[in-house]
Amino acid sequence: MNKEKVPIKLSTLLIVYLTGFAVILSGVLILFFSYKGQNTETSMLIEFGNTTSKYFALDCTGPLLYGDYGELNKRIREYAALADIESVSVTNSENVVVASSDKVLIGKEYPEKTPGSPAADTGNNLNLVQTVQQNGRLLGYLYFNLSKERVIDSMRKLVRSWIMFSLVIILIMISLASIGVRRVTSFSRDILKVTRKISCGDYTEKARGGGFLESExxxxxxxxxxxxxxxxxxxxxxxxxxxxxxxxSSPEISIWSVDWDYCYTFFNQTHKQSMKRVWGVDIELGKCILDYVHDKYDIKSYRGYVKKRYDEVLSGKNFNLVEKHFLPDGTPLYTASYSSPIYNEKKEITGLTIFASDITKRKIAEEKTEQSLREKEILLKEIHHRVKNNLQVVSSLLNLQLGRVQCRENREAFTESINRIDSIAMIHERLYSGQDLGRIDMKAYLEDLFDSIQTTFVLKRPVKLVSNMDSVYLNMDQAVPLGLICNEVFTNSFKYAFKKTENPVIEVTMKKEDDGFHTLEIKDNGSGFGKSVDLEKSETLGIVLIKALTSQLAGISTFSGEKEGTVFSFRFPAADST
Structure with a gap:
């Protein structure tokens, strides 16, 4: 069982390394400066003795100045024990020993060395002399007697101890370095392994810290x-x-996309099945769609036709298209497709996508509906034709009968009846001869009706028609009553208005207003009907018929013309507003 690694701060490890390095460097520097310019143990000993005696001479200044020789003896004993010194003696300015580690010398003149002479090597011992002064005043002398063997042995032990300590520090640093390197290497391997797993879509591996707090x-x-x-x-x-x-999900919608090389980047199952049904091929991603199609019966070089369409889309255009294909058994297949470019995040075109829906059922239904409509249209035209012919037969019979009528009033009644029948027959004629079986162009119809009525009257001068009519279309339910009303108004003008008029004119104005109503105005330049005639109360057949037809159209009609000319105004709602 692996033990859990305790996390270590990299900064802590760095501090340990720097501390160890500083310790080793300081030891090296000390050894270097200790040996600088000195190549013998005696030189080292003299240097050590001079340094030690200078510090002790300073320490003896106070007791020697105040004559406290007891304190001075005490310090000499302590110092001699600490510094491995054979003997220490302090004299006054007259070189008389006042304190010494050797009590025999106290009170005597120091015998060995003249004060102020340099240190001397006497074999196993080293004698050193230091002057004790206070502000330039000579207080006495300090005599050191060092054992060369003891001091050098102590120095060697110190050097060996320092070397051993440095080696231990180096070993610790090497161990820590080894541990750090292993942990960093292990952490690097773990990170590499985890990142490779992630790149392959495997998220089961987890990264471990490697023992450092930062790596954690x-x-x-x-x-x-x-x-x-x-x-x-x-x-x-x-x-x-x-x-x-x-x-x-939809079995009738094919979706596919291709890149700049016309190779598939996506397709759904419906498109795959459609390509199998139409072209007999099994398509694959990455394959060029142009390799799967061939020439069609109605389009030569169908591959070039498809490529041209795709190039247009890849240039940034969209297109809608309805195509007709044939399955191997000859069954037609209709498709409606919509194509558009595919853009990346930089708004660059990377390919195109096509949505194609199977509209075969709809097209077949449309064709059946169109065929049915054509058949019904033919039938309806035939009906209108027969009605018109029947009305013409009635009109012809009335014309034959008119030839036998001698009475003027009866002849006028026959003529008016013939004109009424002809006005209705003309509507049926326009319905079966026009393109629209449900609506009548009233402008063309009223112009023809005017010409037809004019042929039944013999006047000195022909009546001129001034047409100010918009293109107004009415269904048959409105066209027939309105045609009869206009027939009565035209007939009335031809009969009564122009007896004394040199240049007869009838002006017809018809418009569709914004409020959903139609307005019709028929005006002549005849003599008018005068004050003695009240057309609103007239009981003549024409006026009665106009009133009845006006009511049928839910309209309002008025006559005016007491002075010059007669004006008939008619306003009725359009068929889609009633």
């Missing part, structure tokens, strides 16, 4: 990122699955 942070961040990527991958997978399900 990095590992934690990588694991968090891994979890986030895994969640996004799952979300993306769910979205892709849903989109794929949606795109394959």
């Amino acid at each position: 942070f990095v590992a934690s961040a990588i694991n968090t990122m891994e979890r986030a990527i895994e969640e996004r991958e799952k979300t993306l997978a769910r979205t892709n699955s849903m989109l794929e399900s949606i795109m394959n």
Whole structure:
């Protein structure tokens, strides 16, 4: 079982390394400066003795100045014990020993060396002399007697101890370095392994810290990122699955996309099945769609035709197209397709996508409906033709009868009846001869009706028609009553208005108003009907017929013309506003 590694701060490890390095460097510097310019142990000993005696001479200044020789003896004993000194003696300014580690010398003149002479090597011992002064005043002398062997042995022990301590520090640093390198190497391997797994879509491997606090942070961040990527991958997978399900849900909609080389980048199952049914091929992603199609019966070089269409889309255009194909058994297949470019995040075109729906059932139904409509149209035209012919027969019979009528009033009644029948017959004629079986162009109809009525009257001068009519279309339910009303008004003008008029004119104005009503005005330049005639109360057949037809159209009609000319005004609602 692996033990859990305790995280270490890299900064802490760095501090340990720097501390160890500083310790080793200081030891090297001390040894270097100790040996600088000195190559013998005696030189080292003299240097050591001079340094030690200078410090002790300073320490003896106070007791020697105040004559406190007891304190001075006490310090000499302590110092001699600490510094491995054979003997220490302090004299006054007259070189008389006042304190010494050797009590025999106290009170005597120091015998060995003249004060102020340099240190002397006497074999096993080293004698040193230091002057004790206070502000330039000579207080006495300090005599050191060092054992060369003891001091050098102590120095050697110190050097060996320092070397051993440095070696221990080096070993510790090497161990820590080894541990750090192993942990860093292990952490690097783990990170590399985890990143490779993530790139392959495997999120089971987790990053480990490697023993450093900083690497623990990095590992934690990588694991968090891994979890986030895994969640996004799952979300993306769910979205892709849903989109794929949606795109394959309809058996009548083919969806596919190609790149700049016309190679498939996507297609749904419906398109795959359609290509199998129409072209007999099994398509694959990455294959060129142009390799699957061939020339058609109605389009030579169909591959070039498809390529041209795709090139137009790849240039940034969209297109809608309805195509007719034939299955191997000869069955027609209609498709309605919509193509558009595919853009990347830089708004660059990377390919195109096509949505094609199977509209065969709809096209067949439309063709059947169109055929049925054509048949019904022919039938309806035939009906209108027969009605018109029957009305013409009636009109012809009345004309034959008119030839036997001698009475003027009866002849006028026959003529008016013939004109009324002809006005209705003309509507049926226009219906079966026109393009629209449900509506009548009233402008053309009224102009023809005017010409027809004018042929039944013999006047000195022909009546001129001034037409100010808009293109108004009425259905048969409105056209027949309005035609009869206009027939009565025209007939009335021809009969009574122009007896004394040199240049007879009838002006017809018809418009469709914004309020959903039609307005009709018929005006002549005749003599008018005078004050003695009240057309509103007239009981003549023409006026009665006009009133009845006006009521049938839910309109309002008025006559005016007491002075010059007669004006008939008629206002009625349009068929879509009633």
